[in-house]
Amino acid sequence: MEFQQTTTAFRISDFFLFKKRIDAIDVACMLGDSSRSADFEILMPFRTERCFILSVEDILNLREILAGAKFVIELNSEIKRILRSNAVLAI
16 A cells, blocks of 8 residues: 555555554544644554554545555455356356
């Protein structure tokens, strides 16, 4: 994944866990909280040395990127499944 001018490599399972953590962040709560500690969320994905310090805008942008990546992963899996089933039918 490329984000904030850096590349972070994920295993598929770790990617889905990271996406789940990003989706679970309560952006409305961050916006409603006036304390300085609510301005950013700090995350370190499993099995990486990368640390993300995310503002609300970063979280929203990252959610879009991760949703698109998840779609591509699922589409690729579905295409492979269809090709395998068609190969079995052709034999």
